[in-house]
Amino acid sequence: MGFSSRRPALAIAAAVGLVLSAAACGTDDSGGKSTADCGAYEQYEGHDGTSVEIYSSIREIEDERLQQSWEEFEECTGIDIEHEGSGEFEAQLPVRVDGGNAPDIAFIPQPGLIQRFAASGKAKPVSADTKTMAEANYTADWLRYGSVDGTLYGAPLGSNVKSFVWYSPTMFAEKGWQVPKSWDELLKLSDTIAADGTKPWCVGIESGDATGWPMTDWVEDMVLRVASPEVYDQWVNHEIAFNDPRIAESLDQAGRILKNEKYVNGGFGGVKSISTTSFQEAGVPITQGKCALHRQASFYANQWPENTKVAEDGDVFAFYFPAVDPSKGEPVLGGGEFVVAFADRPEVQAVQTYLASGLHANSRAKIGDWVSANKELETANVANPIDRLSVEILQNPQTVFRFDASDVMPASVGAGTFWRGMVDWVNGNDTKGVLDGIESSWPK
Structure with a gap:
């Protein structure tokens, strides 16, 4: 469109300003002929020679693609966008x-x-x-x-x-495994993969100062599935306590995978290796045949090794993180x-x-x-x-x-005690103690 x-x-x-647009955008910085169609940018003109600084968490290849996306805008408007991506952004x-x-x-x-x-x-x-x-x-x-x-x-x-599970279509075809349609089927598949001699799941939550955030996504997806979207909203808005029994049940359900030594951590070690495995590298063992499943968002497409084909018949693809009861709807976290x-x-x-x-x-x-x-x-x-x-x-x-949820909650909780609490939880602390601690940190 x-x-x-x-x-x-x-x-x-x-249309009427074609000549003016050509004059404004007729050459690029090197004096060569521009190919930009600057007519589309007329409403942004009048700021030639200015600069705008942008700060974000976007780095490496994503940073390069981001800067490429506004090159024509810069050329046509004369605004220089200076982007800085940082791993310590938060x-x-x-x-x-x-x-x-x-x-x-x-x-x-x-x-x-x-x-x-x-x-x-x-x-x-x-x-x-x-x-x-x-x-x-x-x-x-x-x-x-x-x-x-x-x-x-x-x-x-x-x-x-965020409600995706990455896998290898080739591995599934070779082993005769089927994409699960419910939470119970996902657990049965995990048992089948473990019995085959492969750790079914690879997980990583290390992310510099933001370590722990990938685990909060697991919890949020489980609250949507084990409780309901309505309970999720109440939890986010602190209309129910962070340590409400329904939240504890959801976290314990996540623990059936994340705290199961039979299931994790393919390619890296046991359960405790989760907190020291970077989220960028966490899914890579799928491409090495060392694990079969990695729950992570759509943006993980940027993290696969170079030349990895993402497709239904490719090296990796993803399926919807299944609902506990699909008949009650399929919630999506994002x-x-x-x-x-x-x-x-x-x-x-x-x-x-x-x-x-x-x-x-x-x-x-x-x-x-x-x-x-x-x-x-x-x-x-x-x-x-x-x-x-x-x-x-x-x-x-x-x-x-x-x-x-962690992004909507007060930052001191969502980007603070929730992140840290999930690290403590996966490293062995009990559900009640972790949730009680996060609840006590909620701003009064």
């Missing part, structure tokens, strides 16, 4: 903001952190143009996660579906980043608006391995089959979707 929802006036302006962003060294824009994956910055007056409400763009391209649920007290502070950007500004200069607002557009969503999707809930994103531009499936799920109005 590209950016087909642009206002008619913008399309007219693009810990360092509050330090920078509180210390008066905030970036112009941050890609924040935790709505709870957005609330913190809005309450302190450090985050800036989006401009009218950004608000219009975001409201046109995202559902009310997504906008709610980026809002505080009805004011939009963060326009959605990338998204992900997350995403929000584009939050700490400065309100015109060029910053222009970048924020552009990043909420279908123009950027499709530009980034064409490069590969990226998902967004942006309604203007065409699935034809999403080559990776897992990403395409994720987009279809996100755009389906019937999907029972819930945002990652």
Whole structure:
């Protein structure tokens, strides 16, 4: 669809301003001929020679792809976007903001952190143009996660579906294993794989200062399945205690896999190796035949070794993390980043608006391995089959979707005691003690 929802006036302006656009975008930085169609960027012009600093957790190949996605925008508008990705983003962003060294824009994956910055007056409400763009391209649920007290502070950007289990189609075909359709079938499959002499699961939750977050995803998926989406909402909003019996039951169900020495940790060791195995490397043993299953989000497509084919008949693929009772529906856990500004200069607002557009969503999707809930994103531009499936799920109005709980909870819990508590739990602490500790840390 590209950016087909642009206002008619913008399309007219693009036509009558063709000569001006050619003059503005006729050459690239090296003096050569530009191939950019700058007509689509007219609403962002007028900021030539400015720069905008963006800070995020996006690194390595994802960083390269992100910067490639806005190259044409930079060429046509004259705005230089300077992106810094950091593995210590979650810990360092509050330090920078509180210390008066905030970036112009941050890609924040935790709505709870957005609330913190809005309450302190450090985050800036989006401009009218950004608000219009975001409201046109995202559902009310997504906008709610980026809002505080009805004011939009963060326009959605990338998204992900977390309720996936990665596996090797080749291994399954050779062994005669079938993709499970329920939680009980998943456990039976795990027993079958273990009896074959392979640790069925490989898991890793090490992530620098953010160590523990992949385990919170396990818990959240289980709360949605063992309890219900309604109980999940009550838990996230602290309308029920963090140590409610239904949450404890959900964590114990996750423990049937994660604390089972027969099941984990393929390619790395036993249960305690989970906390020291990086989440980036955790699924790799599937490609080596050392494990069979890895529960991780759609974005894990970026972590497979180079030349790994992701497809139903490829080296790796994924299936939906099955519901306990599929007849009661199939809930989906997901997350995403929000584009939050700490400065309100015109060029910053222009970048924020552009990043909420279908123009950027499709530009980034064409490069590969990226998902967004942006309604203007065409699935034809999403080559990776897992990403395409994720987009279809996100755009389906019937999907029972819930945002990652740890990202919505107050940051001191969701990105603090919850993360640390899950490390303690997988390393041997009991369910009650861990949940009691997290509950006691909830801000009064």
